[in-house]
Amino acid sequence: GSCAVVIVAAGSGQRLGYGVPKARVPLGADPMLVHAVRGVLKAKVAAQICVAIPAQDAQLVDICQQLSNEAQAAGVLFSVVDGGAQRSESVYAALAHIATGITTVMIHDAARPLTPSGVFNRVAAALRDGAKAVIPALAVVDTIKTVIPATLPATGAGVEQVVGTPARSQLRAVQTPQGFELETLRRAYAHALTLDDQTAAQITDDAMLVEALGEQVFVVQGSTHSLKITSPTDLLLAEAMLEGPLR
Numbered sequence: 001g002s003c004a005v006v007i008v009a010a011g012s013g014q015r016l017g018y019g020v021p022k023a024r025v026p027l028g029a030d031p032m033l034v035h036a037v038r039g040v041l042k043a044k045v046a047a048q049i050c051v052a053i054p055a056q057d058a059q060l061v062d063i064c065q066q067l068s069n070e071a072q073a074a075g076v077l078f079s080v081v082d083g084g085a086q087r088s089e090s091v092y093a094a095l096a097h098i099a100t101g102i103t104t105v106m107i108h109d110a111a112r113p114l115t116p117s118g119v120f121n122r123v124a125a126a127l128r129d130g131a132k133a134v135i136p137a138l139a140v141v142d143t144i145k146t147v148i149p150a151t152l153p154a155t156g157a158g159v160e161q162v163v164g165t166p167a168r169s170q171l172r173a174v175q176t177p178q179g180f181e182l183e184t185l186r187r188a189y190a191h192a193l194t195l196d197d198q199t200a201a202q203i204t205d206d207a208m209l210v211e212a213l214g215e216q217v218f219v220v221q222g223s224t225h226s227l228k229i230t231s232p233t234d235l236l237l238a239e240a241m242l243e244g245p246l247r
């Protein structure tokens, strides 16, 4: 079946501190969104690319016009939609614009602009092999704790305390693109639609909605190059990756 790639690029990028939407923040010579879209084109996995951008961002509209030309030259349908206040709302908006005949979809963060073709190809291969949901992930290097709010005995100072340590060997750090049978993801989002804003803010990836349906979610190998650019340090690392030696 044919595959659409949704690129969510409607975040504010507040944590990066650039004062512009993250998708427009330059990485090397080009805005992050340009790298993200070219990465999808290079992987040759998409019949359609659908980008969710902040509503009324004229500069991103212009950037998308240029990207639309590049996509068309590669025979890929290119669509742009207004994103929402939450990532999940941006995904939902994009799902309404998937073309007829598309049977699988990958949801990808514009904030992971250097994702290698190999990751897209592993996700696509799992979908071809019958997975209804598949996510790229890496083993975690840090020990991860579960915490709750707490106070120090002598002062009552607000801190946190540990309530658990999940076995690190079973933990994975999850990336995008996350691949789905389109019908399954639509069903998952039909559920999510009913959630209030606070609950919606806790939807940090798409697979968790499919898990809630009881569907099996498969895992393939991610990449350190798929890092999510969130802080200025991440941007520095991505610039270094772009330069070459780390590539």
Ligand code: C5P
Residues within 6 Å of the ligand: 008, 009, 010, 011, 012, 022, 023, 052, 083, 084, 085, 086, 087, 088, 090, 091, 108, 109, 110, 111, 112, 228, 230
């Ligand atoms: O905020 P976070 O780092 O989780 O964002 C991940 C991706 O989701 C980014 O590419 C961002 O542009 C996108 N996003 C979105 N709409 C929002 C919030 C985030 O498309 N309202």
